[in-house]
Amino acid sequence: MRARTVVAILMLAACRPAPAPTPAPAAPARPAVVVDAGVTPVATPTVAPPDAAPPGPPVTTMTLAEVGLEATSLDRSVDPCVDFYQFACGGWLAKNDIPADRARWGRFAEIDEKNLASLKTLLEADAKWNATDPVGNKLGDFYASCMDEAALEKVGTAAIKPLLDKAAKVKDAKSWLAMVGELHKIGINVVWSVSADVDNKDSTTYVTMLDTAGLGLPDRDYYLDEKFKDKVDAYREHVQRMLALAGVQKPDAAAADVLAIETAMAKLTKTRVERRDPQAAYNPMDIKALTKSAKSVDWNGYFKGLGFTPSKKLIVGTPKFFAGLDALRKAQPPAKWQSYFTYHLLAENAFALPKAYDDEAFALEKVLTGVTEKQPRFKRCVAATSTGLGELLGKQYVDKYFPGQARSTAITLVDAVVKELDGDLSQLDWMSDATKQVARDKLAKIVRMIGYPDRWRAYDFTIKRDDFGGNQQRAAAFEVHRVLARSGKPVDRAEWLMNTFTVNAYYNPPTNNTALLAGILQPPFFGQDRGIAANLGGIGMVIGHELTHGFDDEGSQYDAKGNLVNWWKPDDQTKFVAKGQCVAKMYDSFEALPKQYVNGKLTLGENIADLGGVKMAFRAYRSLRKDATRQIVADGFTEDQQFFIAVGQAWCSKDRKEETQRRLTVDPHSPPKFRVYGALRNLPEFAQAFQCAVGTPMHPSETCSVW
Ligand SMILES: [Zn+2]
Secondary structure, three states, X not given: OOOOOOOOOEEXXXXXXXXXXXXXXXXXXXXXXXXXXXOOEOOOOOOOOOOOOOOOOOEEXXXXXXXXXXXXXXXXXXXXXXXXXXXXXXXXXXXXXXXXXXXXXXXXXXXXXHHXXXXXXXXXXXXXXXXXXXXXXXXXXXXXXXXXXXXHHHHOOHHHHHHHXXXXXXXXXHHHHHHHHHHHHOOOOOOEEEEEEEEOOEEEEEEEEEEEOOOOOOOHXXXXXXXXXXXXXXXXXXXXXXXXXXXXXXXXXXXXXXHHHHHHHHHOOOOOOHHHOOOOOOOXXXXXXXXXXXXXXXXXXXXXXXXXXXXXXXXXXXXXXXXXXXXXXXXXXXXXXXXXXXXXXXXXXXXXOOHHHHHHHHHHHHHXXXXXXXXXXXXXXXXXXXXXXXXXXXXXXXXXXXXXXXXXXXXXXXXXXXXXXXXXXXXXXXXXXXXXHHHHHHHHHOEEEEXXXXXXXXXXXXXXXXXXXXXXXXXXXXXXXXXXXXXXXXXXXXXXXXXXXXXXXXXXXXXXXXXXXXXXXXXXXXXXXXXXXXXXXXXXXXXXXXXXXXXXXXXXXXXXXXXXXXXXXXXXXXXXXXXXXXXXXXXXXXXXXXXXXXOOOOOHHHHHHHHHHHHHHHHHHHHHOOOOOOEEEEOOEOHHXXXXXXXXXXXXXXXXXXXXXXXXXHOOOOOHHHHHHHHHHOOHHHHHHOOOOOOEOOEOOXXXXXO
């Protein structure tokens, strides 16, 4: 079960895949290769580079490993100007297969595996009862209850029995609404979602939000686009088997009913691209207006049932969905809704039910992502404990595994990148002084959260060592209530939206803050002993990416305080939109699977952030090294080249075909390979570093630039 807070997060990672054709291959004639700061040729792709000294300070020769990069991940047989991703990652791609329990394997996943092992060590120690450590006992009991598969077999569906009974008795509008409320209370967002988040037009206050939800497949497109027909068929069969396990009569007909309901809902659900428009998602209503829209719902009773008082202003993400809600409910007889509720209750709880249910849930995952094996139970129990008690575990992780020095080093790097972005904003040739001033002010006000929170959240719910199902429900209910109860209250700008051990970073427009999590402050992104070029190409790129989100097509609609206020002079905005269109068009041409392309509009915000992020990180690296008395050449690669190799090697990654298809539909990030191509082919400094001639794939004659 998952309690989900709906937040406008713009993540860096959680992204994308590998193989597939792309920027035209075909190596054009061009001087053999490589160089240093844009001057002396140092190497050919296939031969070890000579140690010709580049101009500038005296050279210190090192190996790539010594500066924090991986020589064995390279493929030197490839011309970096033709296919830089293959050049940086070819060796890695050749020696890495996707593990059976992963849909994607890349650098983020590598670190994630390492973090999982650390968290396992912590939780196994916690699971040994310690009378003097109440926090450890909470974590340990939760984790131990999850690992106890025998207990789950023994109790069967007891933990959800009262809800299953209730679902089977849905007979009219009232019992239908009661069921929706019961499931929302434990974080299962059937039919619609309810949350409380920052008011986009009054960012000092949390506001209650309602939007579409309740689909079992990854996106509305799966129901409506013919190309997903095989997935829909597999889903129907899966729903049928899941319902059969629970003893539902005529499960084949019941599964068809679930599909009919979800398809009707999908038609009222916005596309992913439409959902990226924050203005269109901002539809304030009060309860009276909402009642006018969905007449048969007793909204006051619904909110009361959830145990909180909503804000006076409710923000409705998709008004047409709520306007169609009465008709949607009435179009399907109660028996069909019984199947729908029952299925979602089982599917969301499958991990806490006997193995047969969990196996069935995995059968669907296999179809949708291509994974062939379930994750070992400990990994899933670490994840479940993280969901339930994230900040307790986060604190243990930071105390034991995060070196304090890393935080201060990371702060230095963030400062350096901010400085470059500020310099960039002040010198743009396409923006008026008035708009520049507001943009710089917004940048200056971005709150930077590095590593871990200064204050940790408490968790107050009962945890029983022999009741995993109950623990999950209580954890979810606690989180749902925590979020909803803040409706109408002041915004806590110091809240962290991800767990510290997550391998990720984010920027959140309505709070104008960015977080760089302890979990990602590791190689191949970051290391205390790595060269400056390698650190800036890795974590510097991540930092630049997140900061640029404040100025992407979506983030730029928010002001320094996090309000949706247009601070752009019209002429500047017109130019900005045109620059974005250039980027969208370029990414639209990237073919990730045969005849399946990156969606330039869906990924525009991330791509703008990638382009700006690499550029700012590069400038920051240059500026941190400008007074260096020695220049470092590593295995023949200049420092500029080391920077770009770090960028490329951060994205080495492979996806299963099904996963690529799923992500092309749902993921706002481009596949990793295209993140490398897209960001670097638009950057003159890259072409200069590797001496790529105009017209080579990595140095096209037409490029895009936003920031
Ligand atoms: Zn991002």
